[in-house]
Amino acid sequence: VARTEQLQPADWAQAALEAIAERGIGALSVERLASRLGVSKGSFYWHFPDRAALVEAAALYWEETGTAAGQRVMQAIEDPGERLRRLFGEAFAYPRAGQIEAALTAHVNDPVVGPIIRRVTESRLAFTTRAFLELGFERPTARHRALIAYSAYLGMFAVRRADGRALATRRTVNAYLAELLTMLAAPAD
Amino acid sequence: VARTEQLQPADWAQAALEAIAERGIGALSVERLASRLGVSKGSFYWHFPDRAALVEAAALYWEETGTAAGQRVMQAIEDPGERLRRLFGEAFAYPRAGQIEAALTAHVNDPVVGPIIRRVTESRLAFTTRAFLELGFERPTARHRALIAYSAYLGMFAVRRADGRALATRRTVNAYLAELLTMLAAPAD
DNA sequence: ACCTGAACACCGTTCAAGT
């Protein structure tokens, strides 16, 4: 982050999210970040009350750029089945997204990160439920299928992180997604 | 942990896993743990080379007591379908298990925790694949369904952590599991 | 063989002092 002007809170937030993606929230250090941005650590406390506020700013930055913006793009796709395929397929094109997701999700019990995670989750579940409603399912079934879909989505990242061999190639992921979405689009019994 | 005898490494590992479940790996402090166990922090370094070794010991303790022991119990169930239902149902009876799971999984990139997580994941996938083989699926399909099942399993914890409302009641969880397992047991097309 | 207590480095936080 090279800037001739003065540092904005957004600069700190962006650099923090970068650091979080790489080494996790626990390893986020005000001192390291300050020297990386070329200022003293005392300067940080002009912009933020404490380290927690920096984590919050980073998480809010993620909520806006990673989630809200993504949904606006996806909503443009007319066919709900195609929208689901794209939504879940897209997520695997950006491994960095999975890293941030994992780093933040690990801190749901954190009082500042927790509410943001919950907002994003509710928003994604609602978005996915809407797609299943458009596919013709009744509301309870649609919500249900959205839960399964989103669980499988998060779990897929978890499996991949936990075992690099399991979902390594694009072919495996595509087959996985195809089978999952076929199952989920099948009529309710 | 009240003991009249001297502290064993296992005592440290167990107390550490307890602390990790409550506040995460990041908040695990040698100093706090030592004073909780009633010794000075210098004493810790007689049993372990460093803090990382303590985390490793805690994770190994989890691998043995939480995973290996559980599989031995489950393997005793004859019917593979019933075994799967019990396996996934059981996991929700112990919320503490999910907390530890999340705390450890958040550190897959950690050089000492990572290999342990991967071992556990491989073992669980193999265990689940075997159940689907017994149900009559071909090996590739069985492995595939195991991946979906295990993803949905991990994701279910993630969803629950992320949104307490989503999978809160036993009824919702049971319905979720029933629908998921019905889908997964359906013949391949 | 196992533990203590003092020492040092790293980092979060505060604050008086600078521009």
Next chain:
DNA sequence: ACCTGAACACCGTTCAAGT
């Protein structure tokens, strides 16, 4: 208005000294 530099507390790690 924004930043520095020194100060202090907390915690990881080392180590000489105790039993």
